[in-house]
Amino acid sequence: MSLAVTCRDVVKGFGSGDARVMALRGVTLDVRAGEMTLLVGPSGCGKTTLISAIAAMLTPDSGDITVFGENLRKMPRRKVTAFRGGTVGFVFQQYNLLPALTCVENASIPLRVLGRPAGEANRRATELLDRLGLAEHRHRFPAELSGGQQQRVAIARALVHDPRLVVCDEPTASLDAANGQAAMALLRELAIKPGRAVIVVTHDERIFRFADRIAHMADGHIETVSDLEAAAA
Amino acid sequence: MAVVALRMLFGDRAKYFGLVLGVAFATLLVTQQGGMFVxxxxxxxSVIADIQEADIWVMDPQAKYIDTVRALRATELPRVRGVEGVAWAVPLFKTSAPVKTLDGRIDNALxxxxxxxxxIGLPRQILLGRPEDLWRPDAIAIDQAGxxxxWPGEKLQLGRELELNDHRAVIVAITQASAAFSANIIIHAPFTRAVTFLPQGRDTLSFVLARAAPGRSAASVAQAISxxxxxxxxxxxDFRWKTISFYLANTGIPISFGLVIVxxxxxxxxxxxxxxxxxxxxNIRQYGALKAMGLSDLRLTGLVLLQGAVVGLVGYxxxxxxxxxxxxxxxxxxxALRGFNLPWWIAAGDAVVTGLIVLLAMFASLRRVLVLxxxxxxxx
Incomplete structure (x- = not known):
């Protein structure tokens, strides 16, 4: 199986002098394509820093991160933003939907960022929303939806441009158990494809069963990586 | 993405109206005060502007503006007439006098x-009466506002009498004179009658009004007269600008209005x-989400500037x-505010000022988005 992401001795610290905090202390991790990998560990262990670096939103102090063959450290700054827009899809804990936009408009944003025409972007977003069971809520605003429905819109937004890597940060933290399970099932169903990968940061043990592999982090490094048989597979 | 920026802006109605009202208030203050100042x-x-027939004003060498009147000798009038390039020259007497109506109302008049x-010197717009009636005994013209x-609340009518420094005067014409700076009532009378209204010294010629001959510029003929x-x-x-400049330099008016504008x-x-x-x-998380989803700093700047531009345009x-x-x-x-207007260049200047206000106001916010x-x- 090919590798989607490789991290080699990734180090990242914040602050300086006595106040310097090392968030990543030499992380080495492989994320395989076609799989869902969960990053788990206690708060402050560096999970968010690691996915920020993998998603090209943070530059490590040292070490290398390669995403689908592209070494992020060697990538010119101006290309990083375009790379992120075209290659990575995001699902956030707080959804981060734009409250003034309808569900379709929210879901179509990544395609609009990529410069696709509004009609095409909306058509693709509509298809995804329909598959996610939100057909009748397409033209509603986020505030008119439940938390579970908002997270499904966020999943549609993360997948609308068919990214090779989907990064999710605590996607079920704001949802009840049923909605959390449903969101993860949808994510697995729609995002896991050959040549694509999903990385999920979570504390929620109830969703461990959706993972192919679970990387346990502690104190800025990967402690163990366990292979699982994905229940949803 | 412009639609996204605009929907973000219009979506938060309270802030949108706050922003628009802020710009509108500043625009209103700057344009209104600017127009009032002008x-x-x-x-x-206004007296100079109203006498459109004359393009040259002749006066005492020490005169600083229209209200520093030191009368010329009567012989100066024919001397001016004798200068080559002068088409015609006429006298103008200017003073202020107390006026009193028969029912005892008093005021001050120019x-x-x-x-x-x-x-020549009579306003062109006569609302009531005929100019030639000024040749009748005791006849005067008064402006509408005067x-x-x-006689507040009364219909304009001819034949009303008033006392000008204890001299009887009869209104035979009502004019539409431009408002003067220092008087509320403007009275016109033939020269020889006007000088009798007030005790004067030997000389009564306040100004000589002249016209340059066809083909000659007013400035060159004025130089020849001097x-x-x-x-x-x-x-x-030039005389108009000299008078305005005097008030600009010697009164607190520019500072007062300038402070309000600033x-x-x-x-x-x-x-x-x-x-x-x-x-x-x-909305910082929304901007952050857009940035995370691959929106470049340049396009993000464009979105913020578009939001600012819309606020600026609507507010302006x-x-x-x-x-x-x-x-x-x-x-x-x-x-009382007759004649005040909003010159196009005040509106245009304020458009620039509004643009600067919006840009300066957005600078910190834009920086916050860019370093996000x-x-x-x-x-x-």
């Missing part, structure tokens, strides 16, 4: 004595800046519209 300064030289024969001031007579001769345009600009920057900053702060339009309504309705004659770490979206 109107007031123009008023200082009295202008115009050429007996030609009546009439209303002396050279030959030793008097101060200026083109009407205050308007600062209030605009403060209100728009703070509101926009709050708007950005409350609203402020300018209110200012225009003010000038349209509040300055109708014979009201997209990883903010991962923080709970």
């Amino acid at each position: 109107g007031l300064m123009t008023r200082t030289a 009295v202008l004595g115009v050429d007996d024969a030609s009546l 009439f209303i001031r002396l 050279r030959q007579t030793g008097l101060q001769a200026l083109s009407a345009a 205050l308007g600009v600062f209030v605009g920057i403060a209100v728009v800046g703070l509101t926009f900053n709050t708007f950005v702060a409350e 339009g609203l402020g300018l519209g209110i200012a225009a309504l003010f000038f349209n309705f509040a300055t109708q004659p014979p009201g 770490d997209p990883a903010i979206v991962f923080r709970g």
Whole structure:
């Protein structure tokens, strides 16, 4: 199986002098394509820093991160933003939907960022929303939806441009158990494809069963990586 | 993505209206005060502007502006007439006098004595009566606003009598004179009658009004008059500007209006800046999400600038519209603000000022968006 992401001795610290905090202390991790990998560990262990670096939103102090063959450290700054827009899809804990936009408009944003025409972007977003069971809520605003429905819109937004890597940060933290399970099932169903990968940061043990592999982090490094048989597979 | 920016802006109605009202308030303050200032300064030289037939004003060499009147000798008039390039020259008498109506109402009037024969110096717009009636005994013309001031609530009518420094005067014409800076009532009378209204010294010739011969410029003829007579001769345009300049330099009016305008600009920057900053702060995660999803700093800057431009345009339009309504309705004659208007260049200048207000107000917010770490979206 090919590798989607490789991290080699990734180090990242914040602050300086006595106040310097090392968030990543030499992380080495492989994320395989076609799989869902969960990053788990206690708060402050560096999970968010690691996915920020993998998603090209943070530059490590040292070490290398390669995403689908592209070494992020060697990538010119101006290309990083375009790379992120075209290659990575995001699902956030707080959804981060734009409250003034309808569900379709929210879901179509990544395609609009990529410069696709509004009609095409909306058509693709509509298809995804329909598959996610939100057909009748397409033209509603986020505030008119439940938390579970908002997270499904966020999943549609993360997948609308068919990214090779989907990064999710605590996607079920704001949802009840049923909605959390449903969101993860949808994510697995729609995002896991050959040549694509999903990385999920979570504390929620109830969703461990959706993972192919679970990387346990502690104190800025990967402690163990366990292979699982994905229940949803 | 422009639609996204606009929907973000319009989506938060309270802030959007706050931003627009901030810009509109600043625009209104700057344009309204700017127009009032220009109107007031123009008023200082309204007498010069009203006498359109004369393009040259001749006066005492020491005269600094239209209200420093030191009478010339009567012989100066034919001397001016004798200068080559002068088409014609007529006398003008200018003074102020107390007026009293028969029912005891008193006020102060600007009295202008115009050429007996030609009546050059009389306002062109006569609302009631005929100019030639000024040749009748005791006849005077009064401006509409002056009439209303002396007889408030009464219909304009000819034949009313008043006392001008204890001399009987009969109104035979009502004019539409431009408002003067220092008087509420403007009275015109033939020169020889006007000088009898007030005790005068030996000389009564306040100004000589002249016209350059066809093909000659007013400025060059004025120079010739100065050279030959030793008097101060200026083109009407130059004299007008000299008078306005005197008031600009010697009164607190520019400072007073200037402070209000500067205050308007600062209030605009403060209100728009703070509101926009709050708007950005409350939407910072949305900006962060857009950045995370691959929106470049350049395009993000474009979105923020578009939001600012819309706020600026709508606010400017609203402020300018209110200012225009003010000038349209509040300055109708014979009201106290008659003649005040909103010159196009004040509106254009304020467009630049508004642009600067919006840009300055947005600067801090824009910086906040540009330095925004997209990883903010991962923080709970």
